[in-house]
Amino acid sequence: MMNDKDAEAFWKQIDRLQKETTMDINKLREQLIIDEGVKYEVYNDHLGYPTFGIGHLITQADEEYGKPVGTTVTQERVNAVFDKDVGIYISEAKKVFPNLNELPEEAQQVIINMTFNMGAPRLSKFKKFIAGVNAGDWNTAAVEMMDSRWAKQVGNRAVRLRDRIQALA
Numbered sequence: 001m002m003n004d005k006d007a008e009a010f011w012k013q014i015d016r017l018q019k020e021t022t023m024d025i026n027k028l029r030e031q032l033i034i035d036e037g038v039k040y041e042v043y044n045d046h047l048g049y050p051t052f053g054i055g056h057l058i059t060q061a062d063e064e065y066g067k068p069v070g071t072t073v074t075q076e077r078v079n080a081v082f083d084k085d086v087g088i089y090i091s092e093a094k095k096v097f098p099n100l101n102e103l104p105e106e107a108q109q110v111i112i113n114m115t116f117n118m119g120a121p122r123l124s125k126f127k128k129f130i131a132g133v134n135a136g137d138w139n140t141a142a143v144e145m146m147d148s149r150w151a152k153q154v155g156n157r158a159v160r161l162r163d164r165i166q167a168l169a
Contacts, residue, residue: 025086028109029054032082032116035157040078042071053078055116056085086112092120096130104168107133110161117157118150133165142166 036055042064045051050058050065052073058064062081064073093108093115094100100108111133114123124130126148132141142165145151151158 023105023108025083028086028112029082031109031113035113035117035154035160038078040073040075042067042069042073044069052081054082054085056081085116089115093123095120096124097133099134103133106164106168107138110164113161114145114150117154122150138165138167138169142169 032054038054039052042050042052042058045055045057050067050069052058052064056062056078064071089112090100093111096115097103097111100111103111111123126144128147129141129144132138132144142162145162145165146158148158151162
């Protein structure tokens with residue numbers, strides 16, 4: 001039989017795991033397809049790096065490494081790589097937002113989208129955005145998203161993400 005302290009720790013763990021698994025990954029996938037696009041072949045991104053799927057940069061660990069531009073990639077492979085990438089970007093987002101799992105799902109999705117786009121090191125520089133999110137001040141967070149070079153670079157993506165954050169206010 002568990003003592004009260006063990007029982008409390010157990011239920012906290014269950015609560016944490018439930019929060020970690022409540023994000024709708026399919027919704028995130030749909031949003032990232034809008035923002036990143038999806039290609040079922042190897043192509044060079046805007047910086048000339050070999051890429052496929054939903055913005056997946058090919059690394060030496062990928063079976064597509066070294067394959068020529070135009071090489072077909074199956075939908076199953078794109079989905080498998082996306083699922084792996086999402087896990088990585090969730091972990092990266094948690095470096096900036098250790099409380100990520102406690103945020104509203106919409107905020108989690110926007111933060112992971114931003115992390116997917118720019119990486120955690122660049123996102124971590126959005127100090128006033130981070131402070132707004134952590135305070136639950138969604139209007140400030142939305143304003144601060146747009147006060148950046150990133151917003152100018154990604155245009156409509158930033159506007160869509162801002163609107164989703166502002167809707168939480």
